Amino acid sequence: MKHFRSQALILRIKEFGESDLLVSFFTPEAGILKGIAKAAKRSRKRFVNCLDHFCLVQLEYHSKKENQLLFLDACKLIDGFGQLRRDYGLLATASYLVELTETLFPLHVKEKKMFYLLKGSFERLCKGEALEEVRLVFEARAMTLGGYAIATERCCYCGRNYRGEGRAVFVAERGGISCLGCRRESERYPGMDPASVRALRQIQEPDEEAGQEPFLEARTIEEIKAVLEQHIIYRLGKKLKSREYLG
Numbered sequence: 001m002k003h004f005r006s007q008a009l010i011l012r013i014k015e016f017g018e019s020d021l022l023v024s025f026f027t028p029e030a031g032i033l034k035g036i037a038k039a040a041k042r043s044r045k046r047f048v049n050c051l052d053h054f055c056l057v058q059l060e061y062h063s064k065k066e067n068q069l070l071f072l073d074a075c076k077l078i079d080g081f082g083q084l085r086r087d088y089g090l091l092a093t094a095s096y097l098v099e100l101t102e103t104l105f106p107l108h109v110k111e112k113k114m115f116y117l118l119k120g121s122f123e124r125l126c127k128g129e130a131l132e133e134v135r136l137v138f139e140a141r142a143m144t145l146g147g148y149a150i151a152t153e154r155c156c157y158c159g160r161n162y163r164g165e166g167r168a169v170f171v172a173e174r175g176g177i178s179c180l181g182c183r184r185e186s187e188r189y190p191g192m193d194p195a196s197v198r199a200l201r202q203i204q205e206p207d208e209e210a211g212q213e214p215f216l217e218a219r220t221i222e223e224i225k226a227v228l229e230q231h232i233i234y235r236l237g238k239k240l241k242s243r244e245y246l247g
């Protein structure tokens with residue numbers, strides 16, 4: 001038997017049989033995992049106020065054999081992120097962030113930075129930061145961590161360096177930007193001002209020492225939003241279910 005103790009974000013909870021709960025949780029060290037909380041529906045003592053969507057907890061669990069079903073033993077609440085469950089807009093956004101995380105990082109795929117990105121985004125949402133901005137920054141970074149950063153250095157057709165003068169066009173099927181000579185702007189190929197390309201770069205490669213998010217103008221947000229929408233649908237091959245509930 002192997003015992004573990006880890007910080008975790010509770011992602012999903014499902015009833016399992018008469019009295020158990022099936023819990024999906026995200027850990028920094030082992031990625032997303034699933035485990036059974038025995039008798040959690042009858043006695044909540046071991047899991048006081050902990051087993052709820054989006055909660056940040058200190059979790060103890062064990063497995064009987066390697067790579068087999070996990071059992072949750074105890075759980076201590078670190079931060080409940082209660083607002084995320086009380087406000088519809090926050091709930092919709094947080095649910096979308098979780099679905100994007102699960103899609104990019106299936107069970108057991110480890111990515112510590114992704115754990116801290118999700119946790120940090122929950123914190124930003126609870127602080128009352130603008131939903132759309134938190135979402136865009138999350139999307140761009142999650143895609144980057146998942147191996148799908150948007151290439152902004154040069155035109156994806158002719159290879160000419162992008163010097164930050166004039167508009168660029170995003171080409172989803174090439175995962176990068178194009179010059180106006182190679183591709184015209186359209187709904188399918190959204191354009192970006194130099195400021196938007198710069199902002200996208202900063203978001204994808206954050207300066208961790210600065211510890212601050214770049215300030216985004218309304219126009220920049222609109223442009224990056226259109227680009228990320230195309231990018232995510234193309235790379236994931238689908239529109240996420242929870243995306244329907246967002247603006």
Ligand SMILES: [Zn+2]
Pocket residue numbers: 155156157158159160178179180181182
């Ligand atoms: Zn070109």
